[in-house]
Amino acid sequence: MFHHTRDAIEAHLTIVFTALAVSREVQARSGLAIRNVIRQLRPLRSATIAINGTEQTFTPEIPDAEQAILDALERS
Structure with a gap:
């Protein structure tokens, strides 16, 4: 840590502990290790292309295994 002031x-x-809390919640909801969740969800990307003033967004095809993870993360 290269911060020198108390505020920094x-x-x-605060950021580190928030990231820890979020990762623990992801693990609890999905039942998977955070590393596994990241590996499975990282390839899912969307793209937005603008041609002649018209924007088109392309969403990824989400396989069933990855969709199950996303569904587990959505519940309250």
């Missing part, structure tokens, strides 16, 4: 250190720790 506290901000950094």
